[in-house]
Amino acid sequence: xxxxxxxxxxxxxxxxxxxxxxxxxxxxxxxxxxxxxxxxxxxxxxxxxxxxxxxxxxxxxxxxxxxxxxxxxxxxxxxxxxxxxxxxxxxxxxxxxxxxxxxxxxxxxxxxxxxxxxxxxxxxxxxxxxxxxxxxxxxxxxxxxxxxxxxxxxxxxxxxxxxxxxxxxxxxxxxxxxxxxxxxxxxxxxxxxxxxxxxxxxxxxxxxxxxxxxxxxxxxxxxxxxxxxxxxxxxxxxxxxxxxxxxxxxxxxxxxxxxxxxxxxxxxxxxxxxxxxxxxxxxxxxxxxxxxxxxxxxxxxxxxxxxxxxxxxxxxxxxxxxxxxxxxxxxxxxxxxxxxxxxxxxxxxxxxxxxxxxxxxxxxxxxxxxxxxxxxxxxxxxxxxxxxxxxxxxx
Amino acid sequence: xxxxxxxxxxxxxxxxxxxxxxxxxxxxxxxxxxxxxxxxxxxxxxxxxxxxxxxxxxxxxxxxxxxxxxxxxxxxxxxxxxxxxxxxxxxxxxxxxxxxxxxxxxxxxxxxxxxxxxxxxxxxxxxxxxxxxxxxxxxxxxxxxxxxxxxxxxxxxxxxxxxxxxxxxxxxxxxxxxxxxxxxxxxxxxxxxxxxxxxxxxxxxxxxxxxxxxxxxxxxxxxxxxxxxxxxxxxxxxxxxxxxxxxxxxxxxxxxxxxxxxxxxxxxxxxxxxxxxxxxxxxxxxxxxxxxxxxxxxxxxxxxxxxxxxxxxxxxxxxxxxxxxxxxxxxxxxxxxxxxxxxxxxxxxxxxxxxxxxxxxxxxxxxxxxxxxxxxxxxxxxxxxxxxxxxxxxx
Numbered sequence: 001x002x003x004x005x006x007x008x009x010x011x012x013x014x015x016x017x018x019x020x021x022x023x024x025x026x027x028x029x030x031x032x033x034x035x036x037x038x039x040x041x042x043x044x045x046x047x048x049x050x051x052x053x054x055x056x057x058x059x060x061x062x063x064x065x066x067x068x069x070x071x072x073x074x075x076x077x078x079x080x081x082x083x084x085x086x087x088x089x090x091x092x093x094x095x096x097x098x099x100x101x102x103x104x105x106x107x108x109x110x111x112x113x114x115x116x117x118x119x120x121x122x123x124x125x126x127x128x129x130x131x132x133x134x135x136x137x138x139x140x141x142x143x144x145x146x147x148x149x150x151x152x153x154x155x156x157x158x159x160x161x162x163x164x165x166x167x168x169x170x171x172x173x174x175x176x177x178x179x180x181x182x183x184x185x186x187x188x189x190x191x192x193x194x195x196x197x198x199x200x201x202x203x204x205x206x207x208x209x210x211x212x213x214x215x216x217x218x219x220x221x222x223x224x225x226x227x228x229x230x231x232x233x234x235x236x237x238x239x240x241x242x243x244x245x246x247x248x249x250x251x252x253x254x255x256x257x258x259x260x261x262x263x264x265x266x267x268x269x270x271x272x273x274x275x276x277x278x279x280x281x282x283x284x285x286x287x288x289x290x291x292x293x294x295x296x297x298x299x300x301x302x303x304x305x306x307x308x309x310x311x312x313x314x315x316x317x318x319x320x321x322x323x324x325x326x327x328x329x330x331x332x333x334x335x336x337x338x339x340x341x342x343x344x345x346x347x348x349x350x351x352x353x354x355x356x357x358x359x360x361x362x363x364x365x366x367x368x369x370x371x372x373x374x375x376x377x378x379x380x381x382x383x384x385x386x387x388x389x390x391x392x393x394x395x
Numbered sequence: 396x397x398x399x400x401x402x403x404x405x406x407x408x409x410x411x412x413x414x415x416x417x418x419x420x421x422x423x424x425x426x427x428x429x430x431x432x433x434x435x436x437x438x439x440x441x442x443x444x445x446x447x448x449x450x451x452x453x454x455x456x457x458x459x460x461x462x463x464x465x466x467x468x469x470x471x472x473x474x475x476x477x478x479x480x481x482x483x484x485x486x487x488x489x490x491x492x493x494x495x496x497x498x499x500x501x502x503x504x505x506x507x508x509x510x511x512x513x514x515x516x517x518x519x520x521x522x523x524x525x526x527x528x529x530x531x532x533x534x535x536x537x538x539x540x541x542x543x544x545x546x547x548x549x550x551x552x553x554x555x556x557x558x559x560x561x562x563x564x565x566x567x568x569x570x571x572x573x574x575x576x577x578x579x580x581x582x583x584x585x586x587x588x589x590x591x592x593x594x595x596x597x598x599x600x601x602x603x604x605x606x607x608x609x610x611x612x613x614x615x616x617x618x619x620x621x622x623x624x625x626x627x628x629x630x631x632x633x634x635x636x637x638x639x640x641x642x643x644x645x646x647x648x649x650x651x652x653x654x655x656x657x658x659x660x661x662x663x664x665x666x667x668x669x670x671x672x673x674x675x676x677x678x679x680x681x682x683x684x685x686x687x688x689x690x691x692x693x694x695x696x697x698x699x700x701x702x703x704x705x706x707x708x709x710x711x712x713x714x715x716x717x718x719x720x721x722x723x724x725x726x727x728x729x730x731x732x733x734x735x736x737x738x739x740x741x742x743x744x745x746x747x748x749x750x751x752x753x754x755x756x757x758x759x760x761x762x763x764x765x766x767x768x769x770x771x772x773x774x775x776x777x778x779x780x781x782x783x784x785x786x787x788x789x790x
Contacts, residue, residue: 167636167639167640168636168640169565169632169636170564170565170629170632170633170634170635170636171632171633171636171637171642171644171648171652173629173632173633174629174630174632174633174651174652174655175648175651177626177629177655178651178654181626182688183647183650183651183654183688184654184684184685184688184689184692184745185650185654185689185692185738185742186738186741186742186745189646189647189650189738190647192645192646192647193647193648193650193651196645196647196648218676218679219676219679219680219681219684220675220676220678220679222679223622223675223678223679223684226622227618227621227622227625230622230625230626230629231572231576231625233629234565234568234569234572234625234628234629234632235569237564237565237566237568237569237629237632238565238566238568238569239565240565241562241563241564241565241566242566244562245562245563247566249566250587250591251584251587252578252584252585252587252588252591253566253570253588253591255578255580255584255588256569256570256573256578256588257566257569259573259578259579259580260569260572279675279676280615280618280674280675280676280679281613281614281615281674281675283618284613284614284615284617284618284675285614286614289614289618290579293577293578293579294579294580297579297580343580343581343584346581347580347581350579350581
C-alpha cells in the first residue's frame with residue numbers, strides 16, 4: 001500500500017472556488033509563479049527520457065537580429081537604472097526552446113492554451129534582460145528552465161486555484177526540494193523516490209532544469225542554488241499560512257518573508273549564467289550576503305508594485321508591500337503605494353552603496369555585484385514592458 | 396497598528412487537546428525537539444543584554460575528572476560502532492552553562508520545572524559524545540546552544556501541545572530563520588525586525604546561539620548552517636502537514652522528509668566545532684553531500700527506533716520509519732521495527748563505504764567524514780544511554 005505523491009491525485013484536490021476563469025487564464029501570469037497554468041491531472045503525460053544538455057545549441061551570433069524594443073512604462077518616482085541589453089529575437093528563441101523542453105522532455109503544461117500561457121509569460125525576455133553577460137544561449141536556457149521549474153512548483157503546489165492546498169503545501173514542497181537535493185538512503189527507496197519525482201511534471205521540470213544547471217555550474221554553485229530554493233519554499237509556506245488565515249503581517253514581518261519568498265534564486269546564479277564563479281567563501285561574506293538580500297528585495301518589491309492592480313482586481317485575499325503599509329499606517333492604498341515606492345528606492349540606494357563598497361574588494365566580487373545590478377535593472381524593465389497587459393503603474 | 400509576532404499572543408493559541416499532562420512533562424523530551432518545555436507567554440521575561448562570547452571559559456584540562464559512565468542498552472541487531480569518548484563531568488559543566496545562558500542571556504524556559512527539563516535533556520552529554528575533537532568547552536558550548544535553540548523553535552512553534560499551530564507554523568518558522576539570516580531593507584524596518592526577534596525567547600535563543608557560532612565559524616560555515624536550518628524548517632513544515640492531516644506517507648516520501656527534518660545541522664558543523672574548516676567547495680562535492688545525507692539519515696533513524704515506544708504510548712498521531720514501513724508493507728509494528736533496523740544498518744554501511752572512498756581524496760575531507768562518523772556514533776550512544784528513562788529498545 002503506497003501512498004501517492006501528496007497534492008496530486010490521492011484525494012479530491014478541488015479548487016477553493018470554481019474552476020479558473022478564462023479571463024484569469026488570459027490575464028497572464030501573476031506574482032512570482034505564472035499561476036495561469038492549471039493543474040490537469042487527467043492530462044498528465046507519461047515520463048519521457050531526458051537527453052543530455054544542449055551542447056549542440058547555436059552560438060548567439062547565429063541568431064536573428066533583435067526586433068523593435070517594446071514600449072515600456074515606468075512607475076513615476078520609482079528609482080531603477082536602465083537595463084543593459086534587450087533582444088526580442090533571442091528572447092523568442094528561448095521561449096521556443098522552453099516550449100520544446102516542456103513538451104518533449106518534461107511533459108509540463110500539456111494543454112495547448114497553457115503552453116501559450118508559458119510563452120506569454122516571456123521567461124525568454126526575462127533572462128535576456130537580466131543576464132546580459134551570458135556567454136551563450138545554453139547559459140540563458142539554464143536560467144530560463146530553472147525559472148519555469150520554480151513557477152511550476154508554485155502553480156501546482158501552492159496555488160489553490162490550480163490544485164495546491166494549504167494543508168499539503170509543506171509536504172509537497174519538501175518532495176520538490178528533493179528534486180534538486182537528492183535522497184540518499186537504500187537502493188530500494190532511492191528507486192521509489194526517483195519514480196516519485198518522475199511521476200509529476202513540476203518535479204520532473206525541477207529535476208531536469210537542475211540537470212542542465214549541473215552542466216555549467218560548479219558543485220558549490222549548485223549547492224548555493226539549493227539553499228536559495230529552500231529559502232524560497234520556506235517563503236511559500238509563510239505566505240501560504242498568512243493567505244489561508246487572511247492575516248496581514250506587520251511591515252517588518254512581510255519584508256522578512258519577502259527576503260525569502262523572492263527572486264533571490266534567480267539573482268544568485270548570475271555568476272553561473274555569466275560563465276564564471278564567485279567562490280563560495282566570497283559569496284558567504286556578510287557584505288555580499290547583504291548585497292544579495294538588498295538587490296533581491298528591491299527586485300521583488302518591484303513586482304509588488306507593478307502587480308498591485310492585478311492582485312487587487314483578482315478579488316482574492318492578497319498582501320504585498322503597499323497593502324501591509326496601508327494596514328500598519330492606516331492610510332489609503334494610494335498613499336501606501338507611494339511609501340512602498342520610497343522603501344523600494346531606499347533599498348536600491350543601499351544596495352548601490354553596498355555594491356560600490358564591495359567592488360573595490362575583489363574583481364570577482366565586483367563582477368558578481370554588477371551581475372546582481374544587471375538582474376535588478378533587467379527585472380524592472382521586464383515588469384515595465386508588461387504595463388498595460390499584465391501590470392500597471394499605480395494601484 | 397502592528398501585528399504581533401505570529402504564533403505568540405495575538406490570538407488564543409489553545410492546545411489541540413487539554414494542557415500537557417504531568418506524565419508527559421516528566422517523561423522528558425521527545426523527537427528532535429525537547430517538546431517538554433511548555434510555552435508560557437505570561438511568564439515571558441524582558442530581553443536582557445547579550446555579553447560577548449565566553450572567551451574567559453576555563454580550558455578542558457581545568458575541569459573535574461569524568462564520573463562513572465552510565466549503563467547503556469542497545470537495540471539488538473542495530474549496527475553502529477561505539478562512541479569515541481564520554482565525559483560526564485564535562486557534560487554536566489555544559490548543562491550548567493546552558494542553564495546560565497538560558498536564564499541570564501536569552502530568558503529561555505523561565506519556569507523552574509522547564510529549566511530542569513532542559514538539564515534532563517542532557518544536551519551536554521550529546522555534544523561531548525558527538526564532538527570528541529572539539530578543542531575546548533567554548534566550541535562545545537557553541538554546538539550545545541544551537542541544539543537548544545533548534546529545540547526551542549520546535550517546542551514553541553511546532554508542537555501543538557505547547558503553543559504551536561499548524562496554520563501558523565510556516566509564518567513563524569521564517570521569522571525564526573531570519574534570526575540567523577538577517578533582514579536587510581531600511582533602517583526603520585530593520586529596527587522593527589530586531590525588536591521582533593528580541594521579543595520571543597526561541598528567536599532570541601537562535602539569534603544568540605548564532606552570535607556565539609559566528610565567533611568560531613567562518614562566514615561560509617555560518618552560511619552552511621543557515622542552509623541546513625532552512626532544510627530543517629522545510630522538514631518541520633512537511634511533518635506538520637502530515638500530522639495535521641493524520642496522513643502516513645510512503646516510505647520513500649518519509650525518508651525524503653527525514654533527510655531534511657533531521658540532525659543534519661548538528662552533523663555539518665563538525666568542522667566548526669572541531670576547530671577547522673572543510674572549505675565550501677569540498678563540502679558541496681556530491682560525494683561529501685552523500686556522506687552527509689547518509690550519516691544524518693542514519694542518526695535520525697536511530698532516534699526513530701529508540702523513541703518509538705514513547706511515541707506510540709503518547710496516543711498522538713505519530714509516524715516514523717517503523718510505522719511507515721508497517722503501513723506500506725501491511726505488517727506488524729514488531730516486524731516493521733526489524734525492517735527499519737535493517738534500513739538503518741544498510742544506510743550506515745553505505746555511509747562507511749562512502750566515507751572510506753572520500754578519506755583518500757583529501758586530508759580535510761577525511762577529517763570531516765571522521766567527524767560525521769563521530770557524530771553518528773556519539774548520537775547512538777546518547778540514545779542508548781537514555782534507554783529505560785526516555786527511550787526503549789523495542790516497540
